[in-house]
Amino acid sequence: MPRRSQLLSIPRRCRPLSKTPQLGALRFPKPSALRLLTGALLTGAPGIATFFTTSFASAQAKVDHGISVQRFQAAPGPRNYFSMRGARTDGEKVWSAGMMLNYAFEPLVVRSCKDATNCDDVNARQLVDKKVVENMLTGDLLGSFTIIPRVQLGLRIPLTWVKGVGITETGNDETAGVNAFAIGDPELEGKFRLYGEPKAPFVIGATVFATAPVGQAMAEDKFIGDKHPTVGARAIFDGEAQGFSFGGNLAGAYRKSVVIGKTDIGSEFRYAVGAGYRVSPVFRVMAEGFGTTRFTTRNGENTLEGLGGIQIVPLGSAVQFTLGGGTGLVQGVGVPKVRAFLGVISSPRVRTPTAMTLRARLTNVLPSRKIGMATRTRTAAPTRTTIWTASQTRKTSARASPKTRMASRTWTAARKPTTTRTASRTPATAAPTKPKRRTVTRTTTAARMSPTLTTTVCRTPVTRA
Numbered sequence: 097m098p099r100r101s102q103l104l105s106i107p108r109r110c111r112p113l114s115k116t117p118q119l120g121a122l123r124f125p126k127p128s129a130l131r132l133l134t135g136a137l138l139t140g141a142p143g144i145a146t147f148f149t150t151s152f153a154s155a156q157a158k159v160d161h162g163i164s165v166q167r168f169q170a171a172p173g174p175r176n177y178f179s180m181r182g183a184r185t186d187g188e189k190v191w192s193a194g195m196m197l198n199y200a201f202e203p204l205v206v207r208s209c210k211d212a213t214n215c216d217d218v219n220a221r222q223l224v225d226k227k228v229v230e231n232m233l234t235g236d237l238l239g240s241f242t243i244i245p246r247v248q249l250g251l252r253i254p255l256t257w258v259k260g261v262g263i264t265e266t267g268n269d270e271t272a273g274v275n276a277f278a279i280g281d282p283e284l285e286g287k288f289r290l291y292g293e294p295k296a297p298f299v300i301g302a303t304v305f306a307t308a309p310v311g312q313a314m315a316e317d318k319f320i321g322d323k324h325p326t327v328g329a330r331a332i333f334d335g336e337a338q339g340f341s342f343g344g345n346l347a348g349a350y351r352k353s354v355v356i357g358k359t360d361i362g363s364e365f366r367y368a369v370g371a372g373y374r375v376s377p378v379f380r381v382m383a384e385g386f387g388t389t390r391f392t393t394r395n396g397e398n399t400l401e402g403l404g405g406i407q408i409v410p411l412g413s414a415v416q417f418t419l420g421g422g423t424g425l426v427q428g429v430g431v432p433k434v435r436a437f438l439g440v441i442s443s444p445r446v447r448t449p450t451a452m453t454l455r456a457r458l459t460n461v462l463p464s465r466k467i468g469m470a471t472r473t474r475t476a477a478p479t480r481t482t483i484w485t486a487s488q489t490r491k492t493s494a495r496a497s498p499k500t501r502m503a504s505r506t507w508t509a510a511r512k513p514t515t516t517r518t519a520s521r522t523p524a525t526a527a528p529t530k531p532k533r534r535t536v537t538r539t540t541t542a543a544r545m546s547p548t549l550t551t552t553v554c555r556t557p558v559t560r561a
Contacts, residue, residue, distance in 0.1 A: 161317030170196035172250035173240030183301025194441025200432035254280030278315035359396035399428035
């Protein structure tokens with residue numbers, strides 16, 4: 097008997113909820129309450145129908161390998177979420193560079209059976225979940241260049257490694273399996289800030305993007321790249337208020353149709369929603385959900401992933417670190433069981449405003465305390481500066497150890513006289529030949545107004561016999 101196959105997009109075995117046969121659909125496990133609610137809110141009716149669809153395995157299903165099963169597409173440039181784009185572009189001739197690593201566990205799994213037209217049939221034998229692509233590791237090289245404050249160009253170059261058993265059209269493992277490393281499909285995008293300033297509560301933007309089929313050319317039929325280019329456009333909403341941030345992306349992508357089993361992967365509608373909270377100038381906590389739909393009820397053509405993580409920006413630094421992970425909520429081709437990611441991006445001319453403010457406050461306002469010296473600087477109006485300095489020193493001579501205390505006070509105002517007053521006191525010694533002496537010196541200087549006047553008064557006390 098020929099071996100038959102049935103495509104799945106998740107690695108778990110589960111019986112269907114319905115016995116109504118539908119040819120050409122991917123079968124999914126019994127959904128949890130959380131997944132049902134998420135599908136209802138984010139994917140609408142097509143997402144809900146995905147959970148309740150069953151399918152038959154055809155005699156010889158078509159398995160097209162010329163498709164990328166990578167769904168996570170990191171956002172190039174600063175002021176973004178994980179994969180969701182932000183619209184707060186700013187600066188002129190500002191560049192950024194970085195890298196985002198992401199690992200996907202079991203993004204494509206196939207269930208195969210023998211001696212049955214349906215792998216869920218009671219007569220089906222040798223049910224096996226074949227991990228067509230078990231491990232997928234991608235490093236996205238990211239770069240952006242802001243031409244003017246409202247226009248930014250972005251580039252993403254994926255470097256992808258995949259490993260799995262592969263699959264043939266008869267449901268058997270490929271002889272050599274799937275184990276390849278290659279450059280994926282590079283993506284070039286242009287981002288435009290259409291409404292609002294960078295620090296406004298609400299900002300609206302848009303992007304246009306296109307990919308090139310490099311992955312298929314470098315590693316043919318390894319699930320690394322598409323056979324044809326992809327083009328599309330994206331609308332961006334970006335909101336922020338009192339440390340909270342929120343937004344969403346809606347995009348349409350045109351791509352040529354590719355068939356896996358009876359599931360058609362082609363032009364699709366993409367969406368993403370995200371929210372974050374800046375706990376401190378250094379830490380920002382974020383959550384994001386992104387997915388796709390073709391507005392059908394066939395399994396595998398609606399996807400959704402949930403992600404969570406943090407962004408870390410050291411004080412006064414232009415380097416941003418990103419760490420997080422997630423899982424699939426609505427399973428489809430390319431949605432893994434587990435995803436983890438780690439990234440870093442640097443933009444020398446883009447810094448966090450809150451971090452800059454706190455750094456200035458810590459540097460210029462707080463006094464510095466040292467042994468034997470206290471310094472305090474206070475800045476009033478831009479045209480007037482007041483500086484006060486006091487120091488105490490201890491001197492030692494051969495005969496005695498007198499204490500010398502010096503205090504100086506300087507007051508400066510724009511185009512006004514400057515007055516300096518110095519007082520020095522030296523205690524007398526026990527010897528009668530050196531009586532106690534006090535000297536007071538006053539110096540008054542009027543800038544551009546009067547000559548310098550110096551007065552010296554010497555007082556020598558009478559020494560008793």
